Amino acid sequence: xxxxxxxxxxxxxxxxxxxxxxxxxxxxxxxxxxxxxxxxxxxxxxxxxxxxxxxxxxxxxxxxxxxxxxxxxxxxxxxxxxxxxxxxxxxxxxxxxxxxxxxxxxxxxxxxxxxxxxxxxxxxxxxxxxxxxxxxxxxxxxxxxxxxxxxxxxxxxxxxxxxxxxxxxxxxxxxxxxxxxxxxxxxxxxxxxxxxxxxxxxxxxxxxxxxxxxxxxxxxxxxxxxxxxxxxxxxxxxxxxxxxxxxxxxxxxxxxxxxxxxxxxxxxxxxxx
Amino acid sequence: xxxxxxxxxxxxxxxxxxxxxxxxxxxxxxxxxxxxxxxxxxxxxxxxxxxxxxxxxxxxxxxxxxxxxxxxxxxxxxxxxxxxxxxxxxxxxxxxxxxxxxxxxxxxxxxxxxxxxxxxxxxxxxxxxxxxxxxxxxxxxxxxxxxxxxxxxxxxxxxxxxxxxxxxxxxxxxxxxxxxxxxxxxxxxxxxxxxxxxxxxxxxxxxxxxxxxxxxxxxxxxxxxxxxxxxxxxxxxxxxxxxxxxxxxxxxxxxxxxxxxxxxxxxxxxxxxxxxxxxxxx
Numbered sequence: 001x002x003x004x005x006x007x008x009x010x011x012x013x014x015x016x017x018x019x020x021x022x023x024x025x026x027x028x029x030x031x032x033x034x035x036x037x038x039x040x041x042x043x044x045x046x047x048x049x050x051x052x053x054x055x056x057x058x059x060x061x062x063x064x065x066x067x068x069x070x071x072x073x074x075x076x077x078x079x080x081x082x083x084x085x086x087x088x089x090x091x092x093x094x095x096x097x098x099x100x101x102x103x104x105x106x107x108x109x110x111x112x113x114x115x116x117x118x119x120x121x122x123x124x125x126x127x128x129x130x131x132x133x134x135x136x137x138x139x140x141x142x143x144x145x146x147x148x149x150x151x152x153x154x155x156x157x158x159x160x161x162x163x164x165x166x167x168x169x170x171x172x173x174x175x176x177x178x179x180x181x182x183x184x185x186x187x188x189x190x191x192x193x194x195x196x197x198x199x200x201x202x203x204x205x206x207x208x209x210x211x212x213x214x215x216x217x218x219x220x221x222x223x224x225x226x227x228x229x230x231x232x233x234x235x236x237x238x239x240x241x242x243x244x245x246x247x248x249x250x251x252x253x254x255x256x257x258x259x260x261x262x263x264x265x266x267x268x269x270x271x272x273x
Numbered sequence: 274x275x276x277x278x279x280x281x282x283x284x285x286x287x288x289x290x291x292x293x294x295x296x297x298x299x300x301x302x303x304x305x306x307x308x309x310x311x312x313x314x315x316x317x318x319x320x321x322x323x324x325x326x327x328x329x330x331x332x333x334x335x336x337x338x339x340x341x342x343x344x345x346x347x348x349x350x351x352x353x354x355x356x357x358x359x360x361x362x363x364x365x366x367x368x369x370x371x372x373x374x375x376x377x378x379x380x381x382x383x384x385x386x387x388x389x390x391x392x393x394x395x396x397x398x399x400x401x402x403x404x405x406x407x408x409x410x411x412x413x414x415x416x417x418x419x420x421x422x423x424x425x426x427x428x429x430x431x432x433x434x435x436x437x438x439x440x441x442x443x444x445x446x447x448x449x450x451x452x453x454x455x456x457x458x459x460x461x462x463x464x465x466x467x468x469x470x471x472x473x474x475x476x477x478x479x480x481x482x483x484x485x486x487x488x489x490x491x492x493x494x495x496x497x498x499x500x501x502x503x504x505x506x507x508x509x510x511x512x513x514x515x516x517x518x519x520x521x522x523x524x525x526x527x528x529x530x531x532x533x534x535x536x537x538x539x540x541x542x543x544x545x546x547x548x549x550x551x552x553x554x555x
Contacts, residue, residue, distance in 0.1 A: 074387045078540070096286065099389035108380035114308045115301070126297020127388035127395075129290025 025088040027052045027179040027211030028073065033082030035068055042068045043234045046082070050227070052178065053209035055202060057222045057242075059258060060231035066215040067107055069231070070183045074104050086179055100128070103172030103210075107183040109164060111171075113157040117148060120156060121171055128175040135174070142170040146200060162193030169200060179211045180204065186221065194221075219255045228254070230261055237261045286390060294390050295398045302402035305372075306409075316364060316410045317417070320357035324421060328353050340481055342513040354415075354423045355509035356478025358433075361414060362407045362441045363501060367469055369403035370448030374455050386539070393536040400449065400532065404441030411437055429512045436511035436521075440504035443524050446531035447500075453538035476502040500527040 026049035035043040043065045050056045060066050071077040073084055075095050084091040089098040111120050118139055125135030143149045146166040151159060159167065165185055172180060182201065186194040198221060204210050214221070222228060228245050230238040238245045238261055242254060251257035306313065328350040343351075376382040385395055415423075415430065425433075451464060475495050477485075482502070486493040496502050503520035510517040 074383070076383060076386055096389045096391065099387060102387075104387055106380060106383055110380040110383050112301070112305070112381055115304060119301075119304065123297055123301045124384060126293050126300070127385065127390070129286055129293050129390065131289070131293050 026050060026085070027054075027087060028213060029083075029085040030069070030073075031083045031085075033069070033072060033079065033084060035065075035072060035077065035080050041234055043072075046231075046234075046236055048229050048236055048239045050179065050211045050213050052087075052211045053205060054227050055205045055212045055214065055225075056227040056229060058213055058215040058229045058231055059217070059219070059222060059254070060215070061217055061262070063233075064217075064231045065234040066231060067183055070104070070106070070181055070215065073181060074102065075099065100175070101178045103175070103177035103180045105165070105168045105172050105180075105182040105185050107185075107187065107215075109168070111156045111164060111167060114155070116153055116155055117143065117159070117167055118152045120167065121174055124171045125174055130175060138174050138176075139170075142173050145173075146170040147196075160193075162189050162196065165189060165193070165197055166200065169197065173204070177210065179213070181213045181215075183215045184217070185214070186216070186218070219253075219258065222254050230258060232262045291390065291394065294388070294395070295401065298385075298395070298398040299402040299405055302399075302406055306406045312368070313410070316361060316368075317413055319364065320361055320414050321417060323353065323357055323360070324350055324418060324423075340483070342510045342515045342517075348422070350418075350421060351423055352481070353479055354418055355512055356476070356505045358411050358414065358437070358508050359440060359444075359478060359501065359505045360473055361410045362404075362437070362444050362504070363469060363473060365403060365407035365410060366441070366444035366446075366448035367451075367464055368448075369399075369406075369445055370452035370455075370464070373399075373449065373452040377452075392539060396449065396536055396539055397532070400442055400445045400535075403445040403448075404438055407441045407445075408434075408437055425512045426514060428514055432514045433508060433511040436507045439521075439524050439528060440507060443500065443504060443528035443531060446528055446535050449535035450531050450538060453535060472499060472501040475499050476505055478502075478505050500524065503527075 028050040030046050030048050033043055033046040034041065046065075046069065048056075058066055058069070068077070072079055073086075073091060075091055075098075079092045084098075086098040087101050089101070091098045112123070115123070118136075121139040121142070122132065122135050125132075125138065130138065139152070140149070143152055146169060148163060148166055148170060151163060156164065156167065169180075169182070169185070172182075180201070185201075186197055189197070201212055201214065205212050216222070222242060224242050226242050228239065228242045229236055230245065238248065238257075240248075246252070246254065246257045249257040249260045251260055332349045373382065376385075385399070386392065388395055412430075447468075451468065455464070475492065476499050477496060478501070482493060482496055485496050500523055503517075503523040506517045507520040507524050510520070
């Protein structure tokens with residue numbers, strides 16, 4: 001995978017990891033990770049990295065193991081075998097340091113519907129040890145960035161699906177992570193909301209140098225400049241820059257490259273670069 | 274919430290960060306409680322029904338002899354008041370675990386569990402938050418009960434506080450432990466039948482244990498080993514400025530064991546939370 005340029009300095013920039021070799025370590029490294037639910041193997045010897053400042057699409061059909069992988073990275077599940085590192089911090093051994101650098105948007109909605117937009121953000125900030133005054137400042141910043149400043153006092157249950165997703169991204173950014181994981185973040189949204197959210201995330205990569213792992217089953221969310229990891233039935237079938245994966249499979253776009261790799265026949269995700 | 278967020282060099286979290294996290298969890302729990310007015314009212318009505326109807330009816334049937342901590346004959350309503358206070362905490366503890374099952378099903382629990390602070394600490398904060406909510410309910414009950422001639426010594430309102438915190442932690446930790454083993458919200462009805470009712474009725478909440486012993490020696494031992502009995506007695510003695518040391522030891526010990534069990538159960542690498550992804554996830 002390629003490594004993008006270091007982020008430019010600004011007050012919204014993510015907290016810098018406290019490791020001298022931070023610039024060289026991957027934002028996310030998955031090494032020999034396997035996971036089983038009883039006899040069913042959900043992930044088999046997964047290996048890949050996400051570079052800081054890169055947008056990496058984790059492409060796979062439903063049931064490929066994307067959510068299981070996210071649960072392992074976020075420590076919702078224990079790691080059965082292999083290692084996961086976030087900027088060099090082992091998730092299994094130093095979860096606090098690792099999770100501090102991580103922002104995550106899960107596939108199911110995880111907002112508290114009865115609280116307001118700001119209250120949800122303040123709660124998240126508290127869970128990261130961010131004091132009330134600082135949390136209010138940061139909330140204003142992320143809500144403005146995500147175009148939700150005018151909904152700060154609204155109950156979450158009054159937001160549209162797209163707004164809820166943007167709020168979840170705002171919340172994931174509140175503690176200024178260096179790595180952002182998004183699991184099927186656009187599922188159930190209309191075309192415009194999907195494009196908006198994808199645009200916001202790509203902007204974050206470009207402007208703040210955040211590493212992004214974007215799990216999706218929609219081919220049209222992958223563009224030529226992305227890095228790509230193809231996950232199928234718990235195994236990584238291909239990884240690298242999109243152009244290289246396409247070239248290696250002899251295909252002419254992501255869609256057909258994916259079909260050749262997986263032997264799938266159905267086009268589940270629309271157009272591709 | 275604290276505004277102290279100075280981050281120490283290297284690993285670890287500052288005291289201010291721990292405090293901020295605690296106050297944030299308590300604040301959120303209080304907000305949710307205030308948003309659920311029905312929950313507050315029903316939590317209050319339940320013990321009041323027992324006090325106003327059940328106790329009034331049984332006043333003439335059940336005589337209470339002079340037993341510690343009481344120094345004179347007392348009305349039956351006075352006797353069951355500590356039991357009803359503990360009942361509020363029992364229901365609150367189970368309600369908290371219900372909300373944890375709900376949060377887990379709805380996905381909200383992930384917000385808590387992916388916090389970088391130690392998971393054991395997060396769960397302890399959650400327990401403290403639930404206990405704080407139960408204290409509000411208990412004191413509201415005591416305020417109403419005062420008009421019903423249940424008037425412990427004024428200092429008792431203060432001396433009972435540590436006992437309520439400890440019993441609230443024990444019952445909350447029990448609820449948390451139970452919630453870790455419940456996979457679906459619908460299964461929670463079983464908790465009512467298999468936990469709340471047996472714990473409450475097989476205790477000293479409604480009748481002194483010496484009376485139970487007269488009726489059924491076996492039930493007496495069940496009541497004696499029921500930690501809820503000791504929560505009731507701890508509260509009863511504390512309300513009159515005294516300490517029941519055996520109950521204190523039992524409640525403290527059980528609180529510790531249940532808490533360790535709950536933290537173990539929610540540990541991703543070992544505990545009961547280990548399961549496949551939620552429906553629809555891949």
